[in-house]
Amino acid sequence: MVTQPMVRYVGQRLARVNDTKLLSGRARFVDDLHLPGMLHAAVLRSHVAHGMVTGFDVPADGTTFLGPDHFEHLKPLPVLWLLGDQWQSETPVVDRHIRYVGQPIGLAVASSRAEAEDALEQVLVEIDELPAVVDAAAALAPDAPLLYPERGTNRLCTFEAGTEEAHTAAVLAEADHVLHTTITTPRLYGSPIETRGIVVDPTADQLTVWSSNQGPHTIRDAICDVFDLPQPSVRVITPAVGGGFGLKDHAYEDELMVVAAALRLGRPIKWIEDRAEAMVATTHARDEQFDVAVGYDDDGRLRALSVTGTRNTGGQFSIFGTGPLFTMAGMVPGPYRWEAVRVVGHAVATNRTPLGAYRGFGQTQAALVRERSVDLVAAALGRDPVDLRLQNMLGPDELPYTTATFLTYDNGDYPTALRRARELAAQWPAADDDGRQRGVGYAFYVQLAGVANSTVNEAIGLLIGGFETTSVEMLHDGNVRVTSGISPHGQGLETTIAQIVADRLGADLDRVELVTGDTASTPYSAYGTAGSRSLPLAGGAAVLAADQVAEQLRAIAAEMLEAAPEDVVLDAGRAHVAGTVVGVPLTDVARRAWRGYSLPAGMSPGLRATSVYDPPSGTFSYAAHVCRVAVDPNTGLVDVERYAVVHDCGTIVNPTIVEGQIHGGIAQGLGSALLEQVTYNDHGQPLTTTFMDYLLPAQASMPDVTIEHMETPSPYTPGGMKGMGEGGTNGAMACVANAVSAALPEVADRLGTLPLSPQVIWDALNQR
DSSP, X not given: OOOOOOOSSTTOOOOOTTHHHHHTTOOOOGGGOOOTTOEEEEEXXXXXXXXXXXXXXXOOSSOEEEOGGGGTTSOOOOOOBOOTTOOOOOOOSSOSEEOSXXXXXXXXXXXXXXXXXXXXXXXXXXXXXXXXXOOHHHHTSTTOOOSSTTTSSSEEEEEEEESOHHHHHHHHHHSSEEEEEEEEOOEEOOOOSSOOEEEEEOSSSSEEEEEXXXXXXXXXXXXXXXXXXXXXXXXXXXXXOOOOTTTTSSOOHHHHHHHHHHHHHTSOEEEEOOHHHHHHHSOBEEOEEEEEEEEEOTTOOEEEEEEEXXXXXXXXXXXXXXXXXXXXXXXXXXXXOOSEEEEEEEEEEXXXXXXOOOTTTTHHHHHHHHHHHHHHHHHHHTOOHHHHHHHHBOOGGGOSEEOTTSOEEXXXXXXXXXHHHHHHHHTSOOXXXXXXXXXXXXXXXXXXXXXOOHHHXXXXXBOSOOOEEEEEEEOTTSOEEEEESOOOSSSOHHHHHHHHHHHHHTOOGGGEEEEOSBTTTSOOOSSOSOTTOIIIIIIHHHHHHXXXXXXXXXXXXXXXXXXXXXXXXXXXXXXXXXXXXXXXXHHHHHHHHHHTTTOOTTOOSSOEEEEEEOOSSOEEEEEEEEEEEEEOTTTOOEEEEEEEEEEEOBSOSOHHHHHHHHHHHHHHHHHHHHTOOOOBOTTSOBSOOSTTTSOOOOGGGOOOEEEEEEOOOOSSSTTOBOOOTTHHHHHHHHHHHHHHHHHOGGGGGGOOBSOOOHHHHHHHHHHO
């Protein structure tokens, strides 16, 4: 029997326990590491978008230079998500066939970073340049240059998802109207504060790697696969990480080159990516075009949604392949009743930087495609967009509900969230009459948070386990150590996991420590910290493990108090008999457990438990976003004036941390809607290689954000938590785009290509 825990911490606005160290400069990042005898590396990158490396002229200056020949023994990095007819190219770690500017082709190693970079400037690379293609549509033309001639086409993958083609076509034919539109997302760079970095030490019996990443076990697995090393011989440590956003959830070729160099030279080597490198070599995101058909009736009923998505994959597949586009396909139905939803996805190779994971992982695009389409239908019918949504929205009594893309939503109250968002918008003060045109936009999303279980991952071609493991141990002195395979990089997990465990054990919060980021001391995590899975998976496992330790505490305390275990309450650092003040400190119980004194029958000394949680289903959080924008018709400049969010992520462990995640997500969604875009010229040369050209939201760009919480605990997760780390991003991009279109109804049909920069808006207004 598990007694219901006393709740002191879950739900409270507690300060993050690790912020003092971060804000005072005492946190250690990869670049803070300095090992005896350490060398420094600089990566030689291609300056052309397409070609073949034929030779190097290396000066004899004492610097070690490693070209492609030195890496031929390495196995290719695997692609871990295989879809449809996806072609597995298995490109070498260092490939002589150049497919994008920034592709790594060599490595210089010297006693300092400056010397290594100077050495690269002396290396003359011979590249036979080939014609480049940067646009996905052009790459599919019959005469397009081929990135993989053996493939015979630049189309690397095609998949289908959702309702069968014949049924979808029939529902579209039956609908009173069919609306067609095209929506294009910009290519984005995730812009973490800390760029990628790695330190490799081969001098001990165990190869030790420090890496700025989101999953140390993922990095270790990649190193062992590529170098054919046994896992016990490799240790990966993740120190403090200055942001990830999906960019750091896998190993990169240049990082493996540093590992190879360290093994070859027998010396520790450090490599830190500079910002210019990061913007051309670290994976990009989005860069997709969606051709959409929406079938609807005169009375406003949404009937069918058909989407063809084309993903500009870049020069090669990264670890998750076409996964983001497939995730978009699964989540595009959103909260509405559709009779048919069909998605066809294409991945196309071009001479751009490869695409990878980014916050939202396709669900941001799903919300944009669906919510823009619903707004266009509302405009065509002359309907209020909120009323149209409510007419077609699933009610709480219809959940659980299986969508046309075969995902089963768990629980919640979507209409209440949307109605409340409208009420909040109605409370905004009237805007000044300053000549700018204003519009209010809405967006609603349902988010798959926590991904799926391992069996489902196998079924969809994702070659990664979906489980998470957490261990909880109360030590001799009553302090609690929690170890998990997750690896925080800004989510505040050191605080929220501690809140959960402290409540389950009745311990004081300052006695609970979360240990992560070291493959030598933490449980295996195949996935790491990504996909809004930390609290649903690692938190759920923490609940299960903590409850087992709590049972042990109650059993031992019951012997000490001459009571029944089910009558023992754990609270405020004590175990006491319910309804009385008779009790003992948890420290006394812990000492007895570790000494093994007269323990209950069948109990071993100590207080520890490990739980593996492979969820029966992903969780589904949701939110309604609403914002008001002001558009200057003379310049095209957009100002987001007001913003409100009503969201539900199940049990809220720490409202302040949840709100911080939402604020950050809104900033990223606003940036991709209005500002951010990686661009190339026709020869594949990147044009946005500094923050002078790639525009990020600044503090002045952000409106004040009102956030209201709903709480519908997950029926699956122990503790009731649902993931929400990507939620702000998922709603904001569509919300801002809808608001701009509402402000400019006369050109709304011309605003399908994002970002909606001043130039795009000015052109639309002046070309109508």
